Amino acid sequence: MTITDARGHRVPEGTDQASRQSLLDLSLSIPSVATAGSLDAANQLVRALTDAGMPPSPSNVLTVRRxxxxxxxxxxxxxxxxxxxxxxxxxxxxxxxxLAANAWYPVAWQSASPIRVGGVTWNGAGFVVPYKGLYRIEAFIKTTCPSASTGRLGVGVATNGAMDGRSVEGAAPSGADYVGFALSFVTELQAGNTVELRNRQDIATSVDRKVAGLSVERVAAY
Known part of the structure; x- marks a missing residue:
């Protein structure tokens, strides 16, 4: 016959009579990480350990995979x-x-290949994040600028197809060969949100995009 301790370990009985303290010592000596699919489930694990006489503490931290x-x-x-x-x-x-003119347009990435880690997906235009959390978003665009024209150029980020107010714009000085803009900020995203890089230009003559980049990284979970 076996004994199952508070952490779920199955402990075989030996020839010596088992004592409660020996079971507690054995349980504490075996590392394990429980899995929970919600905060309520994680809290239930806390209550189970507390009821078994092993309340988590700063010297005995409970670790749970959420x-x-x-x-x-x-x-x-x-x-x-x-x-x-x-x-x-x-x-x-x-x-x-x-570069598309007179409105915020998604960047066309042509043959660029995205790098994705930890469940992030790519829908052809932007990154789709798998979890809620705080994310650091960074973006940049470098363009040519017609030597005889002035106007406005900008780089911005859209969440779920709508500009979220995070953008950088500036005048393109006449005679400048290249103009670049970069953007970096931290924002909350929900699971399933899509993040796109967008650009705009208000110059009548053609403007070419030369370099572009977008990165999304989660910095906090809760």
Whole structure:
């Protein structure tokens, strides 16, 4: 016959009579990471250990794998702290392509190949994130600028197809061969949100995009 301890370990009985303390010592000596699909499920694990006489504490931290948010959770007896899985995407492009005018347009990435980590997907125009969290988004565009024209150029980011107010614009000085803009910020995204790089130009003559890049990286889970 076996005994199942509070952490789910099956402990065979030996010839000596088992004692509660020996079972507690054995349980504490065996590392294990439980899995929970929600905060409520993680809290149930805390209650089970507390009821078994092994309440988590700063010296005996409970570690739980939270599959719903893609993070490792740690309970020290007073609060949950999270270590997020690595979730990121990056794409860069260099070449020559016309820049759309007079509105914010998604960047056409042509044959560029995105790099994706931790469940991030690519829909052909932008990155789709798998988990809620805080994300650092960075973007840049470098363009040619007609030598005889002035106007405005810009780089911005759209979430779920709509500009979210995060953009950088500036005047393109006459006679400048190249103009570049970069953007970096941290924002909350929900699971399934799409992040796109967009550009605009208000110059009457043609403007060519030469370099572009977009990266998305989760920096916090909760």
């Amino acid at each position: 599959t719903d948010i893609g993070a490792t959770a740690h309970w020290d007896g007073s609060a949950w702290a999270y270590t997020p899985d690595q979730v990121a995407g990056q794409i860069a492009w260099a070449g020559t392509a016309p």
